[in-house]
Amino acid sequence: MPMTPQAADPWFSALSPPHRRALLERARVSHAPVGARVYGIGDPPDGLWSVSEGEVRLVSYPAVGMESVAMILGPGAWFGELSTIDGGPRPHDAVVARPARLLHVALPAFAQIAAEHPLIYRDLGVLIGARQRSALAFMGHSIAQPISVRLARTLAGAARASGGTEAQVRQEDLAAMIGVSRQTINKELKALERAGAIRLGYGRIEIVDAARLTRAD
Amino acid sequence: MPMTPQAADPWFSALSPPHRRALLERARVSHAPVGARVYGIGDPPDGLWSVSEGEVRLVSYPAVGMESVAMILGPGAWFGELSTIDGGPRPHDAVVARPARLLHVALPAFAQIAAEHPLIYRDLGVLIGARQRSALAFMGHSIAQPISVRLARTLAGAARASGGTEAQVRQEDLAAMIGVSRQTINKELKALERAGAIRLGYGRIEIVDAARLTRAD
DNA sequence: CCGAGATTGTCGCCGAATTGACAATTGGCC
DNA sequence: GGCCAATTGTCAATTCGGCGACAATCTCGG
Numbered sequence: 444m445p446m447t448p449q450a451a452d453p454w455f456s457a458l459s460p461p462h463r464r465a466l467l468e469r470a471r472v473s474h475a476p477v478g479a480r481v482y483g484i485g486d487p488p489d490g491l492w493s494v495s496e497g498e499v500r501l502v503s504y505p506a507v508g509m510e511s512v513a514m515i516l517g518p519g520a521w522f523g524e525l526s527t528i529d530g531g532p533r534p535h536d537a538v539v540a541r542p543a544r545l546l547h548v549a550l551p552a553f554a555q556i557a558a559e560h561p562l563i564y565r566d567l568g569v570l571i572g573a574r575q576r577s578a579l580a581f582m583g584h585s586i587a588q589p590i591s592v593r594l595a596r597t598l599a600g601a602a603r604a605s606g607g608t609e610a611q612v613r614q615e616d617l618a619a620m621i622g623v624s625r626q627t628i629n630k631e632l633k634a635l636e637r638a639g640a641i642r643l644g645y646g647r648i649e650i651v652d653a654a655r656l657t658r659a660d
Numbered sequence: 661m662p663m664t665p666q667a668a669d670p671w672f673s674a675l676s677p678p679h680r681r682a683l684l685e686r687a688r689v690s691h692a693p694v695g696a697r698v699y700g701i702g703d704p705p706d707g708l709w710s711v712s713e714g715e716v717r718l719v720s721y722p723a724v725g726m727e728s729v730a731m732i733l734g735p736g737a738w739f740g741e742l743s744t745i746d747g748g749p750r751p752h753d754a755v756v757a758r759p760a761r762l763l764h765v766a767l768p769a770f771a772q773i774a775a776e777h778p779l780i781y782r783d784l785g786v787l788i789g790a791r792q793r794s795a796l797a798f799m800g801h802s803i804a805q806p807i808s809v810r811l812a813r814t815l816a817g818a819a820r821a822s823g824g825t826e827a828q829v830r831q832e833d834l835a836a837m838i839g840v841s842r843q844t845i846n847k848e849l850k851a852l853e854r855a856g857a858i859r860l861g862y863g864r865i866e867i868v869d870a871a872r873l874t875r876a877d
Numbered sequence: 878c879c880g881a882g883a884t885t886g887t888c889g890c891c892g893a894a895t896t897g898a899c900a901a902t903t904g905g906c907c
Numbered sequence: 908g909g910c911c912a913a914t915t916g917t918c919a920a921t922t923c924g925g926c927g928a929c930a931a932t933c934t935c936g937g
Contacts, residue, residue, distance in 0.1 A: 503796070505804030513796070528782065529789040534796050561778035565745065568785030571792055572746040578795040579720070579730070579751050585802060586839035587722030590894090613914065622803035624895055629916065645903050645914065807924090830884065841925055846886065862884065862933050 448495055448518035449546075454570050455493075455521060462556075462563055466491075469552035473545050481523075481537035481545065488526035488533070490549040494518055497543030498605060501535035511619045515540070515604040515612075524570045527553060541611070585622065593621050594631050595656050598641065598648060608650045665712055665735035666763075671787050672710075672738060679773075679780055683708075686769035690762050698740075698754035698762065705743035705750070707766040711735055714760030715822060718752035728836045729829075732757070732821040741787045744770060758828070802839065810838050811848050812873050815858065815865060825867045 447467075449455045455463065470493070475481065481492060481499060492499075494516050501514040501522065513535055516522055526533050527550070548556070557563050584593050597620050601610035614632060618625040632648070635641045640655040641648055650656060664684075666672045672680065687710070692698065698709060698716060709716075711733050718731040718739065730752055733739055743750050744767070765773070774780050801810050814837050818827035831849060835842040849865070852858045857872040858865055867873060 503800055505800035509804055511800070511803060513799070525789050525792055528785045531789070531793070534793060557782075562781065564779065564785055565774075565781035568745045568781055568788055571785055571788045572742050572748070575742055575788055575792050575795065576748070576751060578792065578799065582730075582795065582799060582802070583720055583722035583728070585799075586728060586836075587726055615914080619803075625915090626896085626917080627894060630894095633916080643915085832884080842885090843887080843926080844924060847924095850886080860885085 449493060449521075450519070452519035452521065454566075454573060455519065458566055459562075462560055462566055465556045465560055465563070466548055467546075469556055470546040470548045473547055475539045475543050475545060477539055477542055479539045479543075481539065482533050484533055484536045486526075486533045488523070488530055488550060490523065490547060490553050491521060491527050492523045492537070492548075493521045493546040495544040495546055497539065498541040498611075499537055499543060499545075500540045501537055503535050509619070511622075512612075512616050513620075515601050517604040517606050520604070521570065524567050525574075528564065528567045528571065590621065590623055590627065591631055591634070594628065595635070595640075597621055598650065599653065599657060602648075602650050608653070609647055610650070611647045613646055666710060666738075667736070669736035669738065671783075671790060672736065674786075675783055676779075679777055679783055682773045682777055682780070683765055684763075686773055687763040687765045690764055692756045692760045692762060694756055694759055696756045696760075698756065699750050701750055701753045703743075703750045705740070705747055705767060707740065707764060707770050708738060708744050709740045709754070709765075710738045710763040712761040712763055714756065715758040715828075716754055716760060716762075717757045718754055720752050726836070728839075729833050730837075732818050732829075734821040734823050737821070738787065741784050742791075745781065745784045745788065807838065807840055807844060808848055808851070811845065812852070812857075814838055815867065816870065816874060819865075819867050825870070826864055827867070828864045830863055 449467070455466075458466075472495070475497075482489060484503065496518055499516045499520075499522065500512050501516070502510055502512050505511050514522075522537065523533075525531070553563075584596065594617065597617060598610055601612050601617075602608055605611060614628050615625045617632075618628045621628070632641070632643060635656065636643050638655060640650070640652045642651055643649075666684070672683075675683075689712070692714075699706060701720065713735055716733045716737075716739065717729050718733070719727055719729050722728050731739075739754065740750075742748070770780075801813065811834065814834060815827055818829050818834075819825055822828060831845050832842045834849075835845040838845070849858070849860055852873065853860050855872060857867070857869045859868055860866075
């Protein structure tokens with residue numbers, strides 16, 4: 444595990460060296476235990492964040508009493524860019540799912556970076572664009588693809604975020620991400636396990652055969 | 661109807677005057693008939709566009725033989741920002757739905773603007789951010805809200821895009837936008853009509869009582 | 878003015894997913 | 908080590924929306 448997992452992130456590693464350096468220099472390190480809320484939905488912006496270690500999840504509440512995990516962020520991922528660029532309220536809760544070391548570029552620090560490197564806004568736009576492309580792909584799937592396919596992609600994504608072959612999610616989380624009931628997810632997962640693609644555990648799912656998983660049939 | 665409907669667009673009108681001027685100065689006017697494709701899905705970026713008159717729709721194809729209208733753009737709306745900032749392929753087809761006058765800021769022109777006004781990238785990021793917030797809201801609804809609510813919001817949005825109280829969409833388009841069958845949409849529309857919220861026509865839907873429409877129950 | 882194609886209105890049947898319920902299993906904590 | 912809460916596994920009943928089909932209505936172009 445490298446000292447700077449940010450180097451493994453496609454967005455961050457594509458930045459120009461001065462921009463990379465500026466972000467890292469202005470960032471403060473902090474640690475947060477499981478359950479901590481980095482920021483809450485509706486909060487005013489407080490700058491840009493990155494996960495160095497552990498896991499952060501962006502969750503929203505589409506209806507009262509319902510919780511939906513929108514994104515799982517592992518080491519190297521940057522987040523909080525939307526409110527940072529447009530100044531609007533946070534669209535998600537960001538909660539720590541596994542003990543985390545975080546980088547935080549506070550809003551004044553970001554403003555200083557921007558004053559020195561105005562093109563940092565272009566980078567931020569590219570990051571939002573990447574999120575937008577993910578969102579578009581997700582919407583396409585949710586309308587057109589059967590549950591088995593969506594489940595397979597969600598599983599693969601969750602495992603990739605954690606950087607391994609294991610997704611630490613409850614079946615109920617998967618259900619909320621995809622928008623179906625837990626019972627339906629359980630049935631599909633059992634089918635995937637019978638097919639030898641995954642192995643089911645308590646609060647975690649191990650991916651045994653990634654090829655068979657994504658070749659959803 | 662003003663000479664520059666762009667002034668009515670919240671994004672464009674919030675730009676700094678120099679940025680506004682730069683975009684308008686570098687833009688070329690063009691006209692396009694119904695059915696014309698401004699750009700196609702997968703195309704390399706060719707710059708930024710805006711609707712001056714008429715209507716453009718962004719459509720995607722989540723599955724073979726399936727067509728889904730993602731967004732309806734009326735006078736004043738700017739589009740094409742995603743590929744312009746990240747250089748990636750177009751995520752949609754942009755097709756003309758009503759005879760249109762368009763503004764086009766070609767990629768080299770945009771590069772010149774950016775060289776002179778680097779902060780234009782911030783504006784572009786804000787525009788993508790607005791789209792991202794819409795997408796997040798949409799995803800929340802599509803998972804959690806009943807069809808009647810999603811239909812009401814989609815109708816309201818379609819009418820607003822056209823700048824009036826009438827949405828020029830086929831029921832089949834609504835079905836594809838929301839992700840249900842045309843028959844289901846028809847049933848819900850009939851219910852809304854009985855409730856006095858809308859009036860149904862051939863290829864168009866008139867909104868009679870916007871309050872009753874959004875107070876979906 | 879009229880015909881062809883497009884769009885809407887409405888069946889009934891069927892399959893899939895939700896709901897509600899409950900037992901079995903697991904993991905953490907005192 | 909043992910208890911409690913959380914999670915998983917599974918069932919039956921029921922509802923909801925999809926699909927195929929077809930008539931009715933509308934629009935547009937010749």
